[in-house]
Amino acid sequence: MRHIKTLFEGAFKPGAESCLGGCGECPSSCQSACKTSCTVANQKCEKIGAHLKVRAKKSN
Amino acid sequence: MVHKYRLNGFNVVLDVNSGSVHLVDEVVYDLLSYLSAADFCQSFEEIELGKLRDVRGAADLRSAYFEILSLWRAGLLFSEAFGVSEADLEEKLSGSPIKSMCLNVAHDCNLRCRYCFASTGDFGAGRKLMNLEVAKSAVDFLLERSGSRHNLEVDFFGGEPLLNFPVVKETVLYARSLEKDKDKKFRFTLTTNGLLLDDYIINFINDEMDNVVLSIDGRKFVNDEMRFDAAGFGSYESIVPKFQKLVSHRSGKDYYVRGTFTKKNLDFSKDVLHLYSLGFDQISIEPVVSDLSNPFAITESDMADVENEYENLMNKMIVMRKKGKCFNFFHFMFDFGNGPCITKRMKGCGCGNEYIAVTPDGEIFPCHQFVGTKEWSMGNVVKKSFNDGLRREFIKANIFSNEGCADCWAKFFCSGGCSANHFKFNGDIRKPYGLACRLQKKRIECAIFLNLVGKLGSAIG
Numbered sequence: 001m002r003h004i005k006t007l008f009e010g011a012f013k014p015g016a017e018s019c020l021g022g023c024g025e026c027p028s029s030c031q032s033a034c035k036t037s038c039t040v041a042n043q044k045c046e047k048i049g050a051h052l053k054v055r056a057k058k059s060n
Numbered sequence: 061m062v063h064k065y066r067l068n069g070f071n072v073v074l075d076v077n078s079g080s081v082h083l084v085d086e087v088v089y090d091l092l093s094y095l096s097a098a099d100f101c102q103s104f105e106e107i108e109l110g111k112l113r114d115v116r117g118a119a120d121l122r123s124a125y126f127e128i129l130s131l132w133r134a135g136l137l138f139s140e141a142f143g144v145s146e147a148d149l150e151e152k153l154s155g156s157p158i159k160s161m162c163l164n165v166a167h168d169c170n171l172r173c174r175y176c177f178a179s180t181g182d183f184g185a186g187r188k189l190m191n192l193e194v195a196k197s198a199v200d201f202l203l204e205r206s207g208s209r210h211n212l213e214v215d216f217f218g219g220e221p222l223l224n225f226p227v228v229k230e231t232v233l234y235a236r237s238l239e240k241d242k243d244k245k246f247r248f249t250l251t252t253n254g255l256l257l258d259d260y261i262i263n264f265i266n267d268e269m270d271n272v273v274l275s276i277d278g279r280k281f282v283n284d285e286m287r288f289d290a291a292g293f294g295s296y297e298s299i300v301p302k303f304q305k306l307v308s309h310r311s312g313k314d315y316y317v318r319g320t321f322t323k324k325n326l327d328f329s330k331d332v333l334h335l336y337s338l339g340f341d342q343i344s345i346e347p348v349v350s351d352l353s354n355p356f357a358i359t360e361s362d363m364a365d366v367e368n369e370y371e372n373l374m375n376k377m378i379v380m381r382k383k384g385k386c387f388n389f390f391h392f393m394f395d396f397g398n399g400p401c402i403t404k405r406m407k408g409c410g411c412g413n414e415y416i417a418v419t420p421d422g423e424i425f426p427c428h429q430f431v432g433t434k435e436w437s438m439g440n441v442v443k444k445s446f447n448d449g450l451r452r453e454f455i456k457a458n459i460f461s462n463e464g465c466a467d468c469w470a471k472f473f474c475s476g477g478c479s480a481n482h483f484k485f486n487g488d489i490r491k492p493y494g495l496a497c498r499l500q501k502k503r504i505e506c507a508i509f510l511n512l513v514g515k516l517g518s519a520i521g
């Protein structure tokens with residue numbers, strides 16, 4: 001494509017069978033982290049084992 | 061729904077429902093302002109594009125349009141909403157057990173931080189420590205209410221939980237003694253201001269706590285301006301070596317150094333970098349939650365500065381990453397491919413439903429930030445009482461019914477925001493606080509961009 005470069009193909013496809021998910025095994029609020037706000041973006045999903053927090057490489 | 065924004069000279073487009081992200085040129089960027097999914101049923105010539113047809117060349121517009129059309133067909137642009145209704149979500153959530161608990165083991169503190177939402181430790185209700193019986197009742201309550209959930213979170217909080225370390229320790233031992241029998245896994249977190257850390261406690265924390273949150277605001281003068289003891293002495297000098305020691309023995313387990321920024325340090329990217337220079341690589345700095353009348357409160361007039369500062373921080377991180385200097389900033393972290401499921405994205409916070417906070421007397425509140433707000437008292441772990449009616453109120457706080465969330469492009473990253481903030485500023489757990497939303501959106505835009513840098517490498521940085 002000349003005008004558009006797609007960088008991420010979304011994970012969510014409407015109608016996918018596993019659409020709702022929600023096994024409830026991951027942390028349920030901001031409680032184990034910042035304690036002042038909620039953002040799911042940084043939450044790990046336990047089910048797919050995705051570990052969103054890649055431990056930062058130590059610099060020299 | 062589509063959200064587009066410009067950052068560092070790039071045009072970024074987020075397809076809200078699918079979560080796809082595209083970089084687009086100026087023609088597409090302009091064209092997107094005129095399009096909606098309904099337009100794809102008519103021919104290109106019929107679509108109302110106003111002045112755009114005069115401004116942009118016909119051939120260019122046409123080829124841009126057909127690229128957009130092909131992405132629509134692939135479900136990557138103007139994609140459909142999920143076939144999940146509010147009723148589906150509520151039905152799912154109403155079956156949720158309680159799986160997380162904040163134990164306020166000490167309503168007392170050895171610091172007198174200016175911005176403390178716990179009224180310098182006692183939540184406005186007198187200084188008090190939780191006794192072991194109450195703590196054990198809380199663990200029992202959690203076990204009884206946790207249904208089929210395997211992972212149970214218990215957070216030691218206060219006030220300053222280390223003022224009651226013997227009870228923290230005994231509670232951990234008690235919960236661990238029940239894990240096997242009940243087929244549960246406890247995951248403990250402790251939040252501390254650091255003053256009472258010694259080698260024994262550091263070892264205990266590193267052995268038993270799955271996560272530890274270390275409170276420090278950044279540069280010494282920033283920290284000590286807000287975080288000081290009853291005699292007025294700032295905490296910085298005492299805590300930094302203790303935190304460094306703790307983290308160096310953490311063996312890869314989770315931790316955060318976590319600070320607050322206020323009107324007094326709107327240049328908080330410097331505090332983030334200062335914390336990195338001290339050897340910390342998991343960093344969270346958050347806007348203060350405070351009555352707007354406080355001199356350090358972040359108000360409407362600060363918004364542009366804070367937004368710029370998030371961008372500033374993002375750009376500093378891009379430069380540092382190129383030099384191999386990497387750290388995580390909590391609110392810029394996410395992964396497009398492997399994020400949470402739809403349920404989580406429609407309601408991120410389990411406050412008052414899956415998560416509760418417990419006071420030294422055993423009284424239950426929806427979360428740590430509601431503690432002491434009498435109208436939200438939900439019961440008592442010692443008396444084994446729990447108000448299911450209030451619980452339903454929190455189930456209804458989700459992206460469908462919170463005011464403005466359904467039409468918000470950030471909804472699947474924000475997931476409806478913080479009920480405690482909504483209540484504090486608007487008196488309603490389902491009415492988001494505008495300034496918090498504005499900052500949330502800015503952070504998400506920056507986080508998406510940081511991810512793009514990873515994906516595109518130097519081309520975008």
Ligand code: SF4
Nearest residue numbers: 023024026045046401
């Ligand atoms: S672990 Fe994954 S699937 Fe389960 S509730 Fe959390 S995000 Fe959803």
Ligand code: SF4
Nearest residue numbers: 465468474476477497
């Ligand atoms: S940013 Fe505000 S309006 Fe948007 S989803 Fe979050 S709380 Fe709702």
Ligand code: SF4
Nearest residue numbers: 030038409427478480
């Ligand atoms: S209501 Fe806010 S403070 Fe309370 S648990 Fe949820 S996100 Fe955290």
